[in-house]
Amino acid sequence: MAQPETSPKVAIIMGSRSDWPVMKKAAEALDGLGVAYDARVVSAHRTPERMVDFAKGAKAAGFQVIIAGAGGAAHLPGMTASMTTLPVLGVPVPVRDGLKGIDSLLSIVQMPGGIPVGTLAVGEAGAKNAGLLAAQILALTDPDLSQRIEALRAAQTDSVPDSVED
Numbered sequence: 001m002a003q004p005e006t007s008p009k010v011a012i013i014m015g016s017r018s019d020w021p022v023m024k025k026a027a028e029a030l031d032g033l034g035v036a037y038d039a040r041v042v043s044a045h046r047t048p049e050r051m052v053d054f055a056k057g058a059k060a061a062g063f064q065v066i067i068a069g070a071g072g073a074a075h076l077p078g079m080t081a082s083m084t085t086l087p088v089l090g091v092p093v094p095v096r097d098g099l100k101g102i103d104s105l106l107s108i109v110q111m112p113g114g115i116p117v118g119t120l121a122v123g124e125a126g127a128k129n130a131g132l133l134a135a136q137i138l139a140l141t142d143p144d145l146s147q148r149i150e151a152l153r154a155a156q157t158d159s160v161p162d163s164v165e166d
């Protein structure tokens with residue numbers, strides 16, 4: 001009998017398609033751990049109603065963690081967090097004509113008390129870590145996933161040489 005498809009527990013949202021080259025690092029981290037996700041463009045500035053619908057409906061849609069990436073005046077993570085009690089992980093995306101991601105970082109990290117956004121590092125490393133952190137949150141209630149994360153950490157440790165040359 002066909003199993004019912006489980007809906008993804010992680011949503012990756014971003015302010016623009018132009019953020020995808022950075023944000024796909026979060027997707028790749030989740031892929032590597034066998035965690036399903038849904039990735040879509042949602043902008044607080046350009047598609048405010050889509051953002052409200054997404055944020056207010058995210059819990060009912062089955063999501064447990066939201067990763068939100070945006071560049072420049074990055075209001076998307078904070079605005080999303082204001083409309084849901086799901087954990088929101090914010091990824092500052094450096095934009096071409098921007099301030100190397102500092103603009104985005106400060107926009108995301110300086111939330112007023114009461115509406116938390118877990119802010120990651122600027123750029124690809126931040127996106128990768130957002131994916132890993134989302135998986136670690138899910139692993140609190142998923143022992144199989146927890147084991148896969150332990151294995152990934154062990155493999156990472158094994159791959160780091162202690163010598164400075166071959």
Ligand SMILES: Nc1c(C(=O)O)ncn1[C@@H]1O[C@H](COP(=O)(O)O)[C@@H](O)[C@H]1O
Nearest residue numbers: 015016018043044045070071074075076
């Ligand atoms: N910061 C936001 C928001 C938002 O916060 O709602 N919506 C789009 N953007 C950002 O604008 C940058 C430039 O977007 P374009 O490349 O589409 O001009 C992107 O990094 C996007 O995340």
